[in-house]
Amino acid sequence: MNKRLKEIQISGIRRFYNLVSQYKDAISLTIGQPDFPTPEHVKVAAKLALDNNKTVYTNNAGIIELRRAISNYYKKYGLNYNPEDEVIVTNGASEGIYLALNTILEVGDEVILPGPIYPGYEPVIKLCGAVPVFVDTTNNGFKLTAESIKDKLSSKTKCIIIPTPSNPTGVVLSYDELSKIASLVSNKDIFIVSDEIYSELVYDFEHTSIASFKEVFDNTIVINGLSKSHSMTGFRIGYTLAPKYITCEMIKLHQYINSCASSIGQYAALEALTNGLDDASPMREEYKKRRDFVYKRLIEIGFDVIKPNGAFYIFPSIKKFGLSSLDFATKLLESEKVAVVPGDAFSHLGEGYIRISYASSMDTLEEGLNRIGIFLKKL
Template sequence: MEELLNPRVKAIQISGIRRFFNKVADYPEAMSLTIGQPDFPTPEHIKEAAKRAIDQNYTSYTHNAGMMELRQAIQQFVEKKYQLHYDAASEIIATTGASEAIDITLRTLLEPGDEVLLPGPVYPGYEPVIHMCQAHPVHIDTTETEFKLTVDGIKQAITDKTKCLILPYPSNPTGMVLTPTELEAMATYLKDQNIFIISDEIYSELTYGTKHTSIATFDGMREKTIVINGLSKSHAMTGWRMGFLLAPEAIAPHLLKVHQYNVTCVSSITQYAALEALTNGIDDAAVMREAYQKRLDYAYGRLLEMGLPTTKPGGAFYLFPSIEKFGMPSNTFSEALLASEKLAVVPGDAFSSYGDSYIRLSYAYSEEILEEGLNRLERFISKL
């Protein structure tokens, strides 16, 4: 019966991130620096809020877009943090993680034959959805611009088939951020283009030395931008699956229809936990951010000492060192590293062909694990 399956689904490959994470099971002594998941537990007060919701039998369906109290908390959170102004009743949807927000946004916007612009290298979660919509991803090479999308790059890639641009900053896998000046230049060009912007801002609370700025705050951008965010990274809530999207009133009802038929609503218990996170835990990310910056400084310094060229990130919790000088594909390098030193990293080609001269390391791990992992990497490259 397999031949009857949707060929677009059959063509999808498991994420390179997960593939190497899963390989660790085959090596009992292996360490992993693969997964972008906070090593902090969910804050206690958030867990207690979820327990209270269970004890009080708040276990029913909610409004499809999420409880109004939660949507109001999201509205206040993004206003305070990022100067984004969206109406809780008509422009905010709580989603099952940022992943569902990406899925329903692309399925709402795309038609067969459309083109989607996105940076290369880039998080691999967009491309499969684009293909399932019978649309086409168009990667813009950012390896010569410090992994930042530029106006020139967009101008060269945009066509009359372009439906939207994905702007995923802070970036997975590179950790790059766009400055307000860079965003303003981009907004000046994009406001006159008849395309949508999907601004994936899931790492917005994890920036170092600067505050996050959303492109939706610039003149002419709000009406064409869908902002995606969530609590997985900011509040160490990956397993809770709590995301949200912000969209102008003319677009949000159509996103809500796809969301409704997809999941009905986010788990009610997760919503109560999220309400606590966004109110009493509004600054919970500060302690984690401080720890990540310390880990970043250590790991970045180690990579430079090893002679691995690395652009220093401004956010998220990833490093993307170049392995070009070793003259081997990233998958070959990563396979050999795992076999030789029992260290798993993510080959850069998991993030498009533009990443094939790089590997991704996550520093969302304890200092002890980071130190040992980097020791193993150093031993490995010393033999090449």
């Protein structure tokens, strides 16, 4: 067996999500799954693709119409990518992460990434034979800053990962914060992987892509997709945006992993990015209401918590309750039948926190938080 693979564990998010099924009537606030249906016109487009026999291989990089739509979509962030050779349609954003890291990393390289962080990066870094170098953001409002990155730079630094909005914290880096990072990395032989899968779910200011800063454009790989913006998780359509010299290397890896993304999914995504550009708006407004409710309620029942600006997660501290994140989550599930994700699923720097997803109805959130309040009184 591959020794590197033997060291990789199943995601803690999935492990706890699967555990919930053993508890009848449990309320699950665990998974990053939008609770809105896929927009009707997108489903119609998928059905039409089937009816019109759009069921064959596409170009490795994806149908050109979709790549053009993706390129046009990103112009609102001040970016211009050539759909012919700077866009790849992938099997979800997860494949985009895999392609990016496997294309740029070699054995011994170091990758700087914030912690706590989504667990989909560290295993891929290690499988490449590279070394994850975590920046502790827990004392800085969960924000990756130019100053904290500077402290971790070395002669082996090959890449910096910037997820904004962040999973699990919901934190969003502002234009000024990203500008400082861009200035730091400018003229350095360092790649940036910018995971922007939640770009449509930013509540209090506009999303900024670090690729929009010209000093780092040539070294930046942007990853995004339709899963969160259009509630299309099962369609498995993501994409990468990167300069030609990077994209022409990533496509080599992509063609041997996937050949191409799902043809049906691509035609559905084309509809989403042409006639569904405003589909995320009502979802975003509802998530914002839920964010405000959950944040206020968590404070009322005794949590210390930072208010998120994006995505649909909140990451309250449990340090004052004297339990590890796994013990807290397990006891909460056993006692009150509410499932949250232990913070240590998001690297060792997530210990002392839990992740709550508010991608659930307001009634579900209200009941879940009431039960959590009852649980805290029992501690």
